[in-house]
Amino acid sequence: METGIQALIDSVNDTQLKQVAEKILRKERISFDDGVALFEKGSLSWLGALANWVRVQKHGDKTYFNRNFHIEPTNVCVFSCKFCAYSKLYANREEGWELSIEQMMHIVKSYDGKPVTEVHIVGGVHPKMNMAFFVDLLKAIKAHRPDLHIKAFTPVELDYMFKKAKLSVEEGMKMAHEAGLDSLPGGGAEIFHPEIRTQICEDKVDADGWLHIHKTAHQLGMHSNATLLYGHIEKYWHRIDHMERLRKLQDETGGFNTFIPLKFRNKDNDMSHIPESTVIEDMKMYAVSRLYMDNFPHIKAYWPMLGRQNAQLSLAFGVNDIDGTIDDSTKIYAMAGSEEQTPAMNTAELVTLIRQVKRQPVERGTLYNEIRDYTGVDMENFELNPQLN
Ligand code: V47
Ligand code: SF4
Numbered sequence: 001m002e003t004g005i006q007a008l009i010d011s012v013n014d015t016q017l018k019q020v021a022e023k024i025l026r027k028e029r030i031s032f033d034d035g036v037a038l039f040e041k042g043s044l045s046w047l048g049a050l051a052n053w054v055r056v057q058k059h060g061d062k063t064y065f066n067r068n069f070h071i072e073p074t075n076v077c078v079f080s081c082k083f084c085a086y087s088k089l090y091a092n093r094e095e096g097w098e099l100s101i102e103q104m105m106h107i108v109k110s111y112d113g114k115p116v117t118e119v120h121i122v123g124g125v126h127p128k129m130n131m132a133f134f135v136d137l138l139k140a141i142k143a144h145r146p147d148l149h150i151k152a153f154t155p156v157e158l159d160y161m162f163k164k165a166k167l168s169v170e171e172g173m174k175m176a177h178e179a180g181l182d183s184l185p186g187g188g189a190e191i192f193h194p195e196i197r198t199q200i201c202e203d204k205v206d207a208d209g210w211l212h213i214h215k216t217a218h219q220l221g222m223h224s225n226a227t228l229l230y231g232h233i234e235k236y237w238h239r240i241d242h243m244e245r246l247r248k249l250q251d252e253t254g255g256f257n258t259f260i261p262l263k264f265r266n267k268d269n270d271m272s273h274i275p276e277s278t279v280i281e282d283m284k285m286y287a288v289s290r291l292y293m294d295n296f297p298h299i300k301a302y303w304p305m306l307g308r309q310n311a312q313l314s315l316a317f318g319v320n321d322i323d324g325t326i327d328d329s330t331k332i333y334a335m336a337g338s339e340e341q342t343p344a345m346n347t348a349e350l351v352t353l354i355r356q357v358k359r360q361p362v363e364r365g366t367l368y369n370e371i372r373d374y375t376g377v378d379m380e381n382f383e384l385n386p387q388l389n
Helices: 003-010 015-025 032-041 044-059 085-089 101-109 131-144 155-164 169-179 194-200 207-219 236-253 279-292 308-314 331-336 347-356
Strands: 062-066 068-071 118-121 149-152 223-230 256-263 321-324 360-364 370-373
Touching: 003 015, 003 044, 015 032, 015 044, 032 236, 032 279, 044 279, 062 347, 068 101, 101 131, 131 149, 131 155, 131 169, 155 169, 155 207, 169 207, 207 223, 207 236, 223 236, 236 256, 236 279, 256 279, 279 308, 308 347, 321 347, 347 360
Parallel strands: 062 321, 062 360, 068 118, 118 149, 223 256
Antiparallel strands: 360 370
């Protein structure tokens, strides 16, 4: 074992933490109690060094990003999640938007000839936008641009549309997949434990429903992501409970690509009185995620909500993916108070951001197929170079 990492283990006085670190270095799985102990007793620098060790073992310095764009079909939502600025808009629909298939295709076509590889579609749950509507949308996108990977719909949206169409999850997922749905994003997970879920988002799909939809997608050969909304009323053990349920499903199916901790933002929602987590808590969350989610290949920091500098910092705390060059990033964060009110970063900026902290930028497809390693690529005039764009 390298002396540096042994010195790190020896630097901690707590016997439990020492044992947890030894397990991690032996590449053994850590337990529920170990996970809680890391949160409660691990110092930021110690957790960061350990998480970085795991990250380097898995990926070296590689830091992935992709070139994608987002579509939010509507911000009107029948559900009433207390942390979400969208939930207020249902009663007040004139403040909301709902895009037609034609309007969404207009967005898709605006990327014609541009080297994006993925469209990410998620939004509120609008009662008029049903299964038939989304099947038509998926088919229209695939007919126009078959190579574009469609990552769309959370189990919240899917559960609602399947129930309305009187389809089982298996029937509904198969239909969506056949229409062109390639993978599922990680949203809607929040905190699985009912003690918290019933307080922050009681009326949408529950933990078992969320997990069942992802499991069904995996059984159809699709991949997916998973999120956790942290930094509000949950305790550390609720976070570990959430990660434990995901780790278990991943053992069964192996269908998850990425775990994405999402920092609760407190602007304009029914939980605005709750202070946001500190950057120290944010980095601890990433580090413990890397240490606990041993069977998840990737940990992602979603830069539009975390801010660019904290996204850079997270690369030293276990994170190896910073999502994409999102052009018109999701309004759900801007509305909830993210620093990034007009979040757009082109490829050159994203590559520079990763290089500034001495990591290796690699462009990926949605399924982590490597598209281009940017080591040594001159980013001067990059956007004007047709060979690279
Ligand atoms: O599930 C809503 C979150 C999620 C707030 O899979 C909030 O690649 C913080 O899941 N503060 C949807 N978060 C977005 C999402 C996502 C984003 C980027 C990439 C991927 C992926 C998935 O947004 C919701 C909810 O947890 N959210 N309101 C808020 N106030
Ligand atoms: Fe609707 Fe999703 Fe917002 Fe909840 S988080 S209110 S389900 S858009």
